[in-house]
Amino acid sequence: xxxxxxxxxxxxxxxxxxxxxxxxxxxxxxxxxxxxxxxxxxxxxxxxxxxxxxxxxxxxxxxxxxxxxxxxxxxxxxxxxxxxxxxxxxxxxxxxxxxxxxxxxxxxxxxxxxxxxxxxxxxxxxxxxxxxxxxxxxxxxxxxxxxxxxxxxxxxxxxxxxxxxxxxxxxxxxxxxxxxxxxxxxxxxxxxxxxxxxxxxxxxxxxxxxxxxxxxxxxxxxxxxxxxxxxxxxxxxxxxxxxxxxxxxxxxxxxxxxxxxxxxxxxxxxxxxxxxxxxxxxxxxxxxxxxxxxxxxxxxxxxxxxxxxxxxxxxxxxxxxxxxxxxxxxxxx
Amino acid sequence: xxxxxxxxxxxxxxxxxxxxxxxxxxxxxxxxxxxxxxxxxxxxxxxxxxxxxxxxxxxxxxxxxxxxxxxxxxxxxxxxxxxxxxxxxxxxxxxxxxxxxxxxxxxxxxxxxxxxxxxxxxxxxxxxxxxxxxxxxxxxxxxxxxxxxxxxxxxxxxxxxxxxxxxxxxxxxxxxxxxxxxxxxxxxxxxxxxxxxxxxxxxxxxxxxxxxxxxxxxxxxxxxxxxxxxxxxxxxxxxxxxxxxxxxxxxxxxxxxxxxxxxxxxxxxxxxxxxxxxx
Numbered sequence: 001x002x003x004x005x006x007x008x009x010x011x012x013x014x015x016x017x018x019x020x021x022x023x024x025x026x027x028x029x030x031x032x033x034x035x036x037x038x039x040x041x042x043x044x045x046x047x048x049x050x051x052x053x054x055x056x057x058x059x060x061x062x063x064x065x066x067x068x069x070x071x072x073x074x075x076x077x078x079x080x081x082x083x084x085x086x087x088x089x090x091x092x093x094x095x096x097x098x099x100x101x102x103x104x105x106x107x108x109x110x111x112x113x114x115x116x117x118x119x120x121x122x123x124x125x126x127x128x129x130x131x132x133x134x135x136x137x138x139x140x141x142x143x144x145x146x147x148x149x150x151x152x153x154x155x156x157x158x159x160x161x162x163x164x165x166x167x168x169x170x171x172x173x174x175x176x177x178x179x180x181x182x183x184x185x186x187x188x189x190x191x192x193x194x195x196x197x198x199x200x201x202x203x204x205x206x207x208x209x210x211x212x213x214x215x216x217x218x219x220x221x222x223x224x225x226x227x228x229x230x231x232x233x234x235x236x237x238x239x240x241x242x243x244x245x246x247x248x249x250x251x252x253x254x255x256x257x258x259x260x261x262x263x264x265x266x267x268x269x270x271x272x273x274x275x276x277x278x279x280x281x282x283x284x285x286x287x288x289x290x291x292x293x294x295x296x297x298x299x300x301x302x303x304x305x306x307x308x309x310x311x312x313x314x315x316x317x318x319x320x321x322x323x324x325x326x327x328x329x330x331x332x333x
Numbered sequence: 334x335x336x337x338x339x340x341x342x343x344x345x346x347x348x349x350x351x352x353x354x355x356x357x358x359x360x361x362x363x364x365x366x367x368x369x370x371x372x373x374x375x376x377x378x379x380x381x382x383x384x385x386x387x388x389x390x391x392x393x394x395x396x397x398x399x400x401x402x403x404x405x406x407x408x409x410x411x412x413x414x415x416x417x418x419x420x421x422x423x424x425x426x427x428x429x430x431x432x433x434x435x436x437x438x439x440x441x442x443x444x445x446x447x448x449x450x451x452x453x454x455x456x457x458x459x460x461x462x463x464x465x466x467x468x469x470x471x472x473x474x475x476x477x478x479x480x481x482x483x484x485x486x487x488x489x490x491x492x493x494x495x496x497x498x499x500x501x502x503x504x505x506x507x508x509x510x511x512x513x514x515x516x517x518x519x520x521x522x523x524x525x526x527x528x529x530x531x532x533x534x535x536x537x538x539x540x541x542x543x544x545x546x547x548x549x550x551x552x553x554x555x556x557x558x559x560x561x562x563x564x565x566x567x568x569x570x571x572x573x574x575x576x577x578x579x580x581x582x583x584x585x586x587x588x589x590x591x592x593x594x595x596x597x598x599x600x601x602x603x604x605x606x607x608x609x610x611x612x
Contacts, residue, residue: 011441016549023379210456
C-alpha cells in the first residue's frame with residue numbers, strides 16, 4: 001500500500017510543487033546574486049525617503065516596479081537586507097510584493113468574472129494596508145529581534161568593515177570575475193533557499209496525499225466547506241487552507257473564485273494571507289528571519305487579516321449587488 | 334580539492350539535478366500532468382536556466398575570484414584584504430544539499446507514476462458532488478436552453494459537445510438542471526469504475542477529469558456517472574474515451590448529481606491539454 005500508492009502519489013505531488021516553484025526561486029536568487037556583486041551597499045536605502053514611515057509606505061509599492069511572487073521575493077530581500085535596506089522596509093516589500101503587483105492584479109481580475117475590478121482592487125489594497133501596518137510596527141522593533149542571528153552578525157560585520165563601491169573602471173578580467181561571483185552567489189542562495197523550500201513542499205505534499213492507512217479520511221476541503229456560514233470560522237478556515245495549499249500568488253485567485261460557498265470577506269482573507277504566510281514560506285522565511293519573529297508574524301497576520309476581513313465584510317458583500325450578468329453582455333455584443 | 338571547491342561542486346550538482354526535472358518532464362510530454370498550461374514554458378525555461386547556472390559554476394568551481402570592488406580604505410578591521418574573498422562568509426553544508434536537494438528529487442522522480450492513483454482520485458473528490466454557484470450565477474436569468482444550444486457546438490449526430498466541468502457543475506440548481514435535462518450530449522474524459530455503493534445494478538462506470546489551477550497539488554477530480562443500458566464497456570480504467578448519451582439528474586442523499594444515461598463509449602486519444610482549468 002505504502003509503496004504502491006502513497007509513495008507514487010506523494011512523489012507526484014512533491015515534483016509538481018517543485019517544478020512550479022523552483023523557477024521563481026531561481027529568478028529571485030539570480031536577481032539577488034547580481035544585487036550582491038553590482039549593487040553598492042546602501043544604494044536602495046538611499047533611493048527611499050529619509051523619513052522611515054514614508055519609506056515603509058513606498059516599500060509596499062515596490063512590487064509594481066519589481067513584480068515578484070512570494071518564492072522569488074525571499075532571496076531578493078535577504079540580499080537587500082544585507083545591502084543595508086532597513087528590515088521594516090524589506091519585510092513590507094516582502095509581504096506586499098506578491099500581491100501588489102500587476103501580474104497578481106490581472107490574474108485576480110480574470111478569475112472573478114462577476115466582480116473583477118472590485119476583487120482585484122480590494123485584494124491589492126488589503127494586502128498593501130496589512131504589509132504597511134506590519135512595516136510601521138517593525139520600525140519600533142530592534143533588528144536583532146527580527147533577523148536571524150547569523151544575518152545580524154553579517155550586518156554588523158559589514159557595518160564595521162569596508163564599504164563596497166563597485167569599481168566601474170575595472171578591466172575585462174575583473175568584469176568576468178564579477179560575473180562569476182554574481183552567478184556563484186546566485187547559486188549559493190538558490191541552494192540555501194532550496195533546502196528550506198524542500199522541507200516546506202514535503203509537508204504540503206504530505207498534507208495533500210491521501211493517508212496510506214484510513215481511506216475513509218475526509219479530505220481537507222470537506223472540513224473547510226462546513227465552516228462557510230461561520231463569521232469568524234470562515235476566514236480562519238480559508239486562511240488555514242491557503243497556508244496548507246501554499247499556492248502561487250499569481251494564480252491562487254482561480255482557486256478562490258471556486259470557493260463560492262464562502263462570501264467575499266473570507267475569500268479575500270484567503271487571497272491576502274496565502275501570499276504572505278504558508279507552509280513553504282514558513283521555511284523560506286527562516287533563511288533570514290528569526291524563528292520567534294516568524295511565529296509572531298504568522299499569528300499577527302492571521303489575527304489581523306481575519307479581523308479586517310470580518311469587519312469589512314459588509315463592504316465586500318456590497319460588490320455583487322446590482323451587477324449586470326457578464327455572460328449576457330457578451331452575447332449581446 | 335579544498336572545502337570551498339567541494340561545496341561549490343555539490344551545489345552545482347544539486348542545481349543541475351533540480352533543473353533536470355522540468356526539462357525531463359517537458360521533453361517526455363509529461364509536464365501537462367504536473368502543471369497547468371500557463372506554467373509549462375516557465376518550468377522549462379527555469380529548468381534550462383538551472384542547468385546552465387549549475388554547469389557554469391561547475392566549470393568555474395576551482396577558479397579563485399575577487400569581488401572586483403575597490404578595497405582601498407584606511408581602517409583596520411582585523412583581516413587582510415590581500416586575499417580574495419566571497420561576500421557571504423558562511424559556508425553551506427554539502428550534506429544538507431545532498432540529502433535535501435539531490436536525494437529527494439532523485440527518489441521522487443523514480444517513484445512517481447506521473448498521475449494520481451485510484452485512491453488519490455477518490456480522495457480528491459472523484460465520487461463527490463460540489464456546487465459552483467458562480468459558474469451559472471454570472472448568467473443570471475438570461476441563461477436558457479436556447480442560449481445553451483446557441484453557444485454549444487454539435488456533432489454530426491446531433492449531440493452537444495459539452496465540457497465535463499459544465500455538466501458537473503450544472504447539478505444542484507433546479508433552473509439550470511431543467512435546461513440541461515434530456516440534452517443529447519458528447520463528453521470526453523477518462524473512464525473508471527463506479528463506486529460500488531452508487532452502482533448496485535452494475536450498470537455504471539464513471540467519466541472523470543482532473544482540474545488543476547497551478548499544479549497537481551491543488552487539483553480537484555470531477556466525475557460524472559455513465560449509465561449503460563447494454564453491457565459495460567470492456568475498457569481498462571483511466572482509458573481516455575468519448576461518451577455519448579442523454580443528460581439526466583438524480584437525487585442521492587439530498588444532493589443532485591448529473592449523469593449520462595443510455596451511454597455509448599469509444600476509446601480516444603488523450604487531448605493535448607489533459608487537465609482543464611476551471612471555467
